[in-house]
Amino acid sequence: QVQLQESGPGLVKPSQTLSLTCTVSGGSITTSYYFWNWIRQPPGKGLEWMGAITHSGSTYYSPSLKSRTSISRDTSKNQFTLQLSSVTPEDTAVYYCAPSQGGRSNFLEVWGQGTLVTVSS
Numbered sequence: 001q002v003q004l005q006e007s008g009p010g011l012v013k014p015s016q017t018l019s020l021t022c023t024v025s026g027g028s029i030t031t032s033y034y035f036w037n038w039i040r041q042p043p044g045k046g047l048e049w050m051g052a053i054t055h056s057g058s059t060y061y062s063p064s065l066k067s068r069t070s071i072s073r074d075t076s077k078n079q080f081t082l083q084l085s086s087v088t089p090e091d092t093a094v095y096y097c098a099p100s101q102g103g104r105s106n107f108l109e110v111w112g113q114g115t116l117v118t119v120s121s
Contacts, residue, residue, distance in 0.1 A: 001110065002024065002026040002027040002032075002034075002108065002110055003025045003026050003110065004022050004023070004025075004097045004110070004111065004112035005022065005023045005025075005113070006020055006021070006022055006095060006096065006097050006114065006115040007020065007021050007022075007023065007115070008020035008021055008117070009117070010115065010116060010117060010118060011118050011119075011120065012087055012091075012117060012119050013119070013120070014087060014088055014089065014119055014120075015086055015087070016087060017083055017085045017086075017087070018082070018083065018085075018087050018091065018117055018119070019081065019083050020038075020081065020082045020095055020097075020115065020117070021079050021080075021081050021082075022036070022080050022081070022082075022097030023077070023078065023079050024078050024079065024080070024099075025078070028055075028078060029053075029055060029073055029075065029079075029080060030075050031055060032055055033055060033101075034054075034099040034100060034108070035052040035053070035054055035100045035101070035102065036053050036054070036080050036097065036099055037049065037050075037051070037052040037097065037098050037099070037103070037104070038050040038051055038071060038095065038096070038097055039095075039096045039098060039111075040093040040094065040095045040096065041093055041096070041114075042090070042092060042093040043092065043093070048062070049062055049103075049104040050065055050069060050082070050084075051065070051066075051069050052071065052100070052103050053071045053073055053080050059071050059072075060103055065084070068084055068085045069082070069083070069084055069085075070082075080097070082095070087119045088119060089119050089120060090119075091119045092117065092118050092119045092120075093117065094116050094117075095114065095115055095116075095117055096112050097111070098110075098111040
């Protein structure tokens with residue numbers, strides 16, 4: 001069964017770049033026909049889809065975050081990464097990685113546990 005685990009710093013200073021890594025086990029990010037997504041949930045708010053990378057390496061981004069977001073992958077480690085530049089306190093959220101069959105839709109039931117990232121000086 002596919003399992004995902006987020007990792008990275010829990011505290012980022014304003015104007016810096018937030019970087020997170022999702023390690024995937026139980027399935028290959030290069031051969032499984034999934035979208036590999038990043039989703040976040042700010043405190044007291046709903047889930048926000050940020051973007052995804054496919055098994056072929058194609059990337060898709062939320063229009064509201066596209067200018068600051070970069071998703072990449074390390075196939076040798078079966079990992080994909082999120083970079084969010086120029087962060088502000090509004091970027092404080094629990095960040096999740098999750099597989100789906102349609103980008104921002106048809107998510108599988110198994111997500112990463114999520115990791116809280118706080119943007120503060």
